[in-house]
Amino acid sequence: MTPHRDGSSVRFVIVAVLLALAAAGAMVVFLEVQYTGEALFWPKTPPVPFFTLILTTVGGLAVGLCLHVFGDHVQLLQQALTEFRKTGRFEPRHLPAGLLAIYLSLVFGASLGPEVAAIDLGGSMGTLAGDRLKHEVRRLATVGIVGSLIGFGVYLGLTRTTGGALYPLPPMGEILPLYLLYAAVLGLVGAGAGVLFIAAFHLFSRMMEPLAGQYLVRGAAGGIGLGIAATAFPLVLFSGQNEFVTVLETGVAAGAVALLLLAAAKILASTWCMATVFKGGPVFPLIFAGGTLGVAVSVLFPFIPPAVAVPAVMAGMIICVLKMPAVVIPIVALVFLQWEILIVVTVAAVAGYYATRSVMMFPPESEGEGAG
Template sequence: MAKRVLFALFTIAFGAFAGAFAWGFFFLMNTGIALLWEAAPNALAAQGLPAVFYPLVFCTVGGVVIGLFAKKFGPYPADMNTVMASVKQTGRYEYDHMGASFFGALLPLLFGGSIGPEAGMTGVIAGLCTWVGDRLRFVGAEMRELAEASCAAVIAAIFATPLFGLMVPAVGAADDSDGPRRISEVRLDVAKPLKIAVYVLAVAGALGAMALLGHWFGASGGLPRFSEIAFGASELAWALPLMAVGTAAGWLYFPAGAAARALATRLGDRPVAKAVMAGALLGAVGTALPFALFAGEAQTEQLALIWTTVSAGMLLATGFAKVIVTQFCLNLGWRGGHFFPLIFAGIALGYGLATLTGIDPVFALCAVTGALMGAVMRQPLMTAVLLFLVFPLAGAPVLLVAAALGSLVPVPHRWLGK
């Protein structure tokens, strides 16, 4: 009994650390972005120097830095599914490259990469959990559950969705630039009720730490949440066309990935050349479409305030461009995840279509984003659970139908990179 209580306390502590780590990572990322993307261009403008091509120059320089980093330290961080697959299969994740995983995840985000932060954070937390487990032998066979629970905790903290954090380690989340895949199930060594309890304790610790740090120092990271949605005759009439556009954008993710992998293969074992190519493309697109840069958290909040002042064409171009740019970043060495940028792509498309149709914007966002993410993730229920971090629960029917329709669109096997 005492061992179980002690293990529960360790689980809560690890969960809290995972939440604090996620908050700190977002804080560093946002502080660095503010310095590099706001203060620096403003200083240039004050000196009378043009800042219009700043994205092109800075993203290309970022490609050089990221490429040199990869050349020296290797391809870190690993993607989220790779980390969790290792944990599920072996009960551990090797921790000899935690520093490389941390900085490898942070650098692309600082240079404006259209990628998400989840890959690096998951690897660092799993590695740290394994490191502690190697020094606390009394934890024994339950170390596997603690490592998995820590992954669940950091995922819940990143996405601010407890249910998604609990579900991802169990079923996988297609967090792979090569296309949808699931983590293979392995036999567990502890009873299912204990496993559920461990997950819940870890996620509660993570979200509690995030909430406390946000209360004391201000919120750090995460997508904003839309609180209201309207259903009417106009919205229902436009539902299927909206979902069709979102599905098309999600489908585009796969040929874009195939093209990016073909370019990566052509460039061969030249990490600097690959990263510079991705940076130049990202910077060129970002010069014309500024919202195509970054993961999308802060940009979603900004767009929610100004979307009525942006043309529908610009919004639609941003959404489709972001889907393509994300794949080129991921496959040419700007390592990270795809969840945040693709959610933002759906939001940009939804606002563009709301401008054209005049319907409720949140309904449009739900329909388009649900279909886009459903087409990419191929798991409608997981898609809906993930998108609850952004959209109200009242939008659940729209999200589920859109995700289901998106997941039905076939994707040629040659585009999946298997």
């Protein structure tokens, strides 16, 4: 290797390390500001009647106004990743307005997660670094994404329980062969719920087609719909990251019917948000909906341990929507931090993936198009 190449390699490593640290720090700051905003806007006791409906409607209008003024440059998670695979870059000039739209969506209670912020933030920072160096744009954008996701993970780690798991479950105990059969069947159950998620998104997207470009009207519709759902089922607000802990603590007492209705409400609220103007990702909403269905299964069939039912249904649902086994399996396993759950998650994810691999949220010919 020539001295020039040695110097370039060293410079790339230094830039990559600094970029990853900066992206991780930026994501931690974004999440802290987000949760501070949520605490500011959402008091524990509603000060006026229909407070939830009022606030979500104001939020929808705020996001709609942001898109009207700055344009809609925030894609949904799968679209953003597909576009990156094609072009190898993000557009840094769209980042400030995009983060504002995502931030307003999240603090006003949109039933979506912040993972799109992580992808856009890290990818744009990496693209900017690559543009400045005039090479390695794709690699540096990837480094930026990894860095922001690490920051995401670090921040989530601060909210974990003493045992380390984001969602602790009773130990499974001995892994019986029958449990793997349960995992396969429940992976199909979760995949079926994922099909409903995709169908709801397609339905709501078609409903919004006549309002393309009318961001304020769509924002009002999005906020009103979310407010109605959240008035009936308050746990559908926000990403579901913290709300699923409540489901684990109170789900058995609530009963299977209430859990099934809650999961359905989360699916409808999340897909309605995605189809209107709210910006955010589907991962934590899918974790919430799939996990809630898993708790319902455990209530209906007590002979299936929660450590089998919850991660199996969750994995099947997420894999159906995201179609990324190499990403979904470790994510679901890591939120529970029980090594034996990895086997259950793998079996369920494989079953769900092959059963629904032809069911796409974004058909190949439309991938990469804007969310509208």
